Amino acid sequence: MEQLVDAAECRRLTPVEAADLRRGVKALRDCLAAAGAQLRRAAGKAERERDEHARQLLTAGQPALDVACRRCEAGAGAWCRPVAGAVMPRTLHVARLVDAGVLS
Numbered sequence: 001m002e003q004l005v006d007a008a009e010c011r012r013l014t015p016v017e018a019a020d021l022r023r024g025v026k027a028l029r030d031c032l033a034a035a036g037a038q039l040r041r042a043a044g045k046a047e048r049e050r051d052e053h054a055r056q057l058l059t060a061g062q063p064a065l066d067v068a069c070r071r072c073e074a075g076a077g078a079w080c081r082p083v084a085g086a087v088m089p090r091t092l093h094v095a096r097l098v099d100a101g102v103l104s
Contacts, residue, residue, distance in 0.1 A: 001020075001021065001024035001025075001028075004017050004020060004021040004024070005021070008021070051090075054090060054091040063100045063101070063102065064092050064096050064097050064099075064100035064102050065077055065078075065079075065092070066100065067096060067099050067100045068096075069092070069093050069095065069096040069099075070095050070096070070099065071083060071093040071094075071095040071096065072089075072093060074096075079092075080092050080093045080096060
C-alpha cells in the first residue's frame, strides 16, 4: 500500500493500482474500527472489574466504617462525603480503608 501511495505522488495510478489502494484503505479502516470496538470492550471490562473490586472491599471491609475518615472527616459509621464538588464517592476513601487495615 505504501508503494501505491508513493506512486500516486509521482504519477497517475493505473486502474488496477487504484483498486489495490482502495482495497488496502478499506482493510485499514476495517482494522481500525475493530480495534476501536475491542478497546471499548476492554475499557468496559476494566470498569466493571474496578466496580466489583470496590464492592468487594466494601462488603468485606465493613470495619472501615468503624473508623472516622481523615480525608473527608466523616465520622465512624457514616459514609464518606464529597471532598471537591457535589458528587458522592462511590467507595470509601482510600485513607479510611488504610486506617481500618482493609488496604495496606
